[in-house]
Amino acid sequence: MKKQQVMTILRPVQDPFIHKRFVETDAIKSVEIDEDNGKLTINIALSKLNQPENDQLNKELTNKLMQAGASEVTIHFTKLPEEQLKKYPQYQVMMSPLLNGEADTTFLAIASGKGGVGKSTVTANLAVNLARQGKRVGIIDADIYGFSIPHMMGVTKKPTLQGNRIIPVEVHGVKVMSMDFFVEGNDPVIWRGPRLGKMLNSFFIEVEWGDLDYLLLDLPPGTGDMALNVHTTLPSSKEIIVTTPHETAAHVASRAGKMALNTQHDIVGVIENMSYFESQLTHEREYIFGQGGGKWLAKELNAPLLAEIPLGQPQNAQSGGSIYAEDEVIGMIYRQMAEAVIHETRR
Numbered sequence: 001m002k003k004q005q006v007m008t009i010l011r012p013v014q015d016p017f018i019h020k021r022f023v024e025t026d027a028i029k030s031v032e033i034d035e036d037n038g039k040l041t042i043n044i045a046l047s048k049l050n051q052p053e054n055d056q057l058n059k060e061l062t063n064k065l066m067q068a069g070a071s072e073v074t075i076h077f078t079k080l081p082e083e084q085l086k087k088y089p090q091y092q093v094m095m096s097p098l099l100n101g102e103a104d105t106t107f108l109a110i111a112s113g114k115g116g117v118g119k120s121t122v123t124a125n126l127a128v129n130l131a132r133q134g135k136r137v138g139i140i141d142a143d144i145y146g147f148s149i150p151h152m153m154g155v156t157k158k159p160t161l162q163g164n165r166i167i168p169v170e171v172h173g174v175k176v177m178s179m180d181f182f183v184e185g186n187d188p189v190i191w192r193g194p195r196l197g198k199m200l201n202s203f204f205i206e207v208e209w210g211d212l213d214y215l216l217l218d219l220p221p222g223t224g225d226m227a228l229n230v231h232t233t234l235p236s237s238k239e240i241i242v243t244t245p246h247e248t249a250a251h252v253a254s255r256a257g258k259m260a261l262n263t264q265h266d267i268v269g270v271i272e273n274m275s276y277f278e279s280q281l282t283h284e285r286e287y288i289f290g291q292g293g294g295k296w297l298a299k300e301l302n303a304p305l306l307a308e309i310p311l312g313q314p315q316n317a318q319s320g321g322s323i324y325a326e327d328e329v330i331g332m333i334y335r336q337m338a339e340a341v342i343h344e345t346r347r
């Protein structure tokens, strides 16, 4: 093998943590080729050492190089200099207090296929009910075009600054960050790709979350840029998929679920919202949007069905537009859902 060939194979490979290509990080520190026996010795600098991802990378690269003609491959990993790493936003995110491995936070991304199925309502109420169970909870409203969490939770304040750190707003015992806090009035947000990623990054780098048991992310509906950003930024995040009982909604939601599975993210469970309408007088149930979507989706994704939430508005809208009180029927269903989530995530 020639050095040029080795470089062509290695240059486009990505650092598994900061997702920058080796050519960008100048990761390939040395390539030695023994002309007589085709043995290769390579030094590669990565952003993190001693991780399972590195063993995987070692295997993949060795296979590739052997297929290309090397008789034996030895790869040594060293660490990229801290000064260089600090320049990469992805590294700053990785080293932020919630993600640097010291905090024991469970990240829950709440996804749906279609809009309007109640994903934000579920996110807000699940967060409040986790907090009612004594958990320390935060929400990132990552539904960038349809941010609605602050409004739903009855937030009237804006986050404050402490030095250069952003202190999130706390409501119903939950810390909240949303794009809503950074737009004037109700102007539409027209950000795309990279700027979206920056926004998400800054919610990790600049916000003072303190210690959290759960950080919930309300994703935009579907399988777009933001969902992908969350999956790459938070490799350990778990997912909850919200659907209505309608067959089409469940089918579309299964795409969001499969995207999570394809990117190695566990699915904690499925939540069916707007499952039925129950008459207060006769207690008869009407299945307005059909039946079975949640069960079908849970089976399709091999995940538990965590709750079936009926139609109904919160009785006491003062407590925040969309938050159900503990003693109303839907409030109790949300409580059971929070218990199921705690059980499934073993916290």
Ligand SMILES: Nc1ncnc2c1ncn2[C@@H]1O[C@H](COP(=O)(O)OP(=O)(O)OP(=O)(O)O)[C@@H](O)[C@H]1O
Binding pocket: 112, 114, 115, 116, 117, 118, 119, 120, 121, 122, 143, 146, 148, 220, 221, 273, 274, 309, 310, 311, 312, 313, 322
């Ligand atoms: N169980 C329910 N019963 C009655 N109304 C509900 C229920 N769940 C949600 N809603 C209402 O349905 C509407 C859509 O809910 P929500 O905004 O939570 O959906 P979404 O899936 O987050 O939508 P998008 O992703 O488009 O922002 C809201 O007006 C909400 O109050």
